[in-house]
Amino acid sequence: MAKIKVVQYINQFFAQIGGEEMADYKPELRQGPVGPGLAFNAAFGEDAEIVATVICGDSYYNENLDEAKATVVEMVKSCGADMFIAGPAFNAGRYGVACGSICEEVKNKLGMPVLTGMYVENPGADMYKNSVYIVETKNSAAGMRDAVKKMAPLALKLARGEKIGASAEEGYFPNGIRKNFFEKERGSKRAVDMLLKKLAGKPFTTEYPMPDFDRVAPNPAVKDITKATIALVTSGGIVPKGNPDHIEASSASKYGKYDIEGVMDLTADTYETAHGGYDPVYANADADRVLPVDVLREFEKEGKIGKLFRYFYTTVGNGTSVKNAKGFAAEYAIELKNAGVDAVILTST
Amino acid sequence: MKIQIITNNPLVAQKLSEEYPVHYEPRSYREVLVAVRDLIHQGYQLYSHPLSGSVKPNETPYKSVFLSQKPGKLDLDAVRIIENSIITCDKFAVKFPDPPPDMDRDFQLLDLTLLQGALSQITT
C-alpha cells in the first residue's frame, strides 16, 4: 500500500521562525516535515509521511481569518494529500483556535480527514471539539512525545477511513457523539470506585456528563420601573421593511441594531419579520405582536416606565447556533450596559 | 381526584370511557404527547408519566396519559417531563407502520394495562 500523504499545519514558534514578534508571519508552504513533523514521521514509520508543512503566524491567522483560511486551504489542496494534521497546540490559545479553525475549514472545503491536538483548557478545544477530532494533550510542548503517540495512530485510522472508537479509547475530547466500547472493569465495580473517589473528595470522571444546563441566575428586580430605561431585544426577526442588513431567515450569522427614535407603532408598511421558522402573516401585518413598541410607548407616556431605549436589537432564532447567539449577545449586552439601559425585554416568536 | 385521559388507543376508549372522561383520537404517539404538552401549558396537572412502559415510543403506536380535569397552576416539573418525553420520542423511528392484528392488539392491551396500573395507584 502506498504511504499516506499528510500535510501538517504549525505556527511560527514550532517552525522555529520566532516567538510573539514573528506572530504576523504569513502562510508559507514547505516541502516535507518541519519541527514536530519529524516526530510524527518517526511514529508513522512506513505507513505515512508528512509531505508538506504549512507555517502560519498565530496573529496573522486570527486577524486575517478569511484570507488566512483561503490561502491555507489552497496550499493544502496543492499537495494532493490524504490527511491534514494541525498542531498539536498544547496550551497556546491563539494557536489552538487556529488549529481548530483550519481543521474545520479543510474538512469542510476539501473533505479531507483532519486531526488536531491541544490541552483541555485551550479555548480552541471547547470551540472546535464537536466539529473535528481533537486529541487531548499536556499543557506544554514538553508533552510532544505523548501527543504524537496518541495523534499518529488516530491520524492513520482517520486517513484509512477506519472505524473510530470511543473518545476514552482514542484519546480525543468527547464530541457529543456517544460511542460504545468495553471498559476493563464491569459497571458495578466502576460505580464503587467512582463513589470511593467522590467520598474522598478526589477527582473522578463521570461516564455521562449531564447536558450543559447553562442556567443564568436572575438579576435583582429593577428598583423603580417608572424611572428605568427599557430596551427591546428579539429573536423573532423583526426588521425594518426590506431587511436592510439581510439577516438570514434561518441559521442567522448576524444581528441588527435599529433606531426607533420617534417610532410609536410598527406598521405593515415600515416593519416585517425576516424569520423563516413561523407563519409570518401576523408579524408582517403588525410587528408589534413580536416586538411590542406600541405598548411600551404607551407605558412611557403614562409614566409606567422611564423610557424605551432608542435602539432595538434583533436576530432570527430559527436554527441559529448557540455559539452564534451567545456571540451576538456578548456584543450588544455591553452596548446596552454602556448606554445605561436598566432592563431588557427579550421576545421570541 | 378528578382525572381525564388523553389517548390514541381505541381499547382504552372502549374499556374506560364509562368510568373516566376519555379524549380519544386516532393519531400518532407524538401527537398524543404534544396534546398533553399543550394541556400542561394551560395548567392541567400531569398525573402519569408520558413515557410509561419499556416498549419504545413509535415502536408501540399507542399512548395514554392522564391529567387533571381542571387546570391549576403551571407545573414546571411537568413541563420538563413532557418536553423530555417529546425529545425522547423523536429519537425513535416509527417501527411498524402497519402492525399485524395480533401485535396491534398486544400493543393496545399493554398500553391499557399500564394505564390501569397507574390509575389503581390513585389514593386521593
Add this chain to the structure above:
Amino acid sequence: MKLELGYINIHDIQFSNESKIENGVLYVDKAAVEALVLEDEHIKTVEVDIARPGESVRITPVKDVIEPRVKVSGGGGMFPGVISKVDTVGSGRTHVLKGSAVVTTGKIVGFQEGIIDMTGVGAQYTPFSKTVNLVVNCDPVDGIAPHEHEHAVRMVGLKVAVYLGELARNLTPDEIKTYETCSIKEGFEKYPGLPRVAYVQMLQSQGLLHDTYVYGVDAKKIIPTLISPTETMDGAILSGNCVSACDKNPTYNHLNNPVVEDLFAQHGKTLNFVGMIITNENVYLADKERSSNWTAQLCEYLSLDGAIVSQEGFGNPDTDLIMNCKKIEAKGIHTVIITDEYAGRDGSSQSLADADPAADAVVTGGNANELITLPKLDKVIGSLLPIDKIAGGFDKNMLEDGSIMVELQAITGATSELGCNCLSAR
C-alpha cells in the same frame, strides 16, 4: 446476617435418564423436566434444550434467566413468597449451580424481545453466553391472556431452577463465599472510620410485563424499604419483566447482583456497606414523588455518606433515577448512579429522558441504540420470527447472508443498569 454461598461449579449440561450432578456435569432427565412444566394447566407444549458457550446457537425471544440454587440451611427456601413460604431468607447456607442457568423462551406478546447468542459478536454483549443454559421453550394453551401467560412462564422458570438446584443440596461445594452484614450498631462500632454506603436498587414496576416481585409482593405496591443484600441471593427479588431486553434485570442478575458483590468486596476495607434500599419505578407521578422522598429519607436515617443507585428499563424510570439522585444528594450524601443510554443510532441524541446537575457521577452501560450485525447461526431455540418485531430489531433487518442487523437493545442484558458488563460509552 451471614450467608454462605456454596458454589458447585458446572461446566456442562447433558441429558440423561436421571437428574444428577457429577464431576461438574449437570445431568438432566428431560422427561422429568417436561412433566414438571406441564403440571401447569396453562402450558400446552414444552421443549427442553441445551445451549453451551461457543455453540452456534441463538436463543430468542428470551423471557427470563434464572440461576439454579438451593437453600441448604438457615430459614426459608428459594424464591420466598412465590415458590417457598414467605420466611425471611438471607442467612445460613445456599448452594449454587455456578456456571449454569435456566433460560425461558416462548412468545408471550407479539413484540417480544431478547436474544442470547452463544457465539459470535452477539455473545460478547450478553452475560448469558458464558453460562451453560438449559432452555425451556413453552407454548401456552389457546386463548390465554398475556398476564396469565407471563405468570405461567415465570413460574415454569423458577420451578425448573428449583428442581435443578435441589440436586446440589447434599453436595460439597467447590468454593464457599461468605457474605455478612452487620446491624447498624455493630457497623458503627466495627468500622468507625469508614464511609457508610448503601445500595439503592430501583425495581421495574410499571405494570403488565414490567413487574418485579419482592417476597411475592408486586413492587408497584411497595414503599421504599430496607432489605439485607443477602436476601437477594436467596431469591427475595425476582423478575416478571419481559420488556426492554438489554436493560431489564433478569432473576439471574437479582441473585448475582454485581453492585451487591462489589460493595461487599470493599466492605470493612474502604467502606462500610450498611445495607440496601429497594424502591420502585411507577407510572403514577405521585408514586414517584413519594418513593423518591422516602428513599432519600431512609438514606438520611441510615446516616449514609454515600449511595449507589441502579436503574431498570428506559424512559419513565429516568425520571425516578434523577429524582432519587437529586434528593439523596440534597441530603449531603454522595451519590453515583448506574444507567444506560438511548442516544440514537448515530449516538448524537440526548441519552436520558431526564437530567439534573446533581447527577455528576454516572456509570453507563452503553448506548442501546447502537447497531450491531449478528451472524447467521446454525440453530435457533425459540423462534426467529419475533426478531423483526423485538425492541431494537427492525423490519427487513435480515440481510442476504442470513445475518441480522439489530440495535443493541435487542440483546438480553447487553446494557445492564446493574453494571453486570464492561460495556460503556463516551
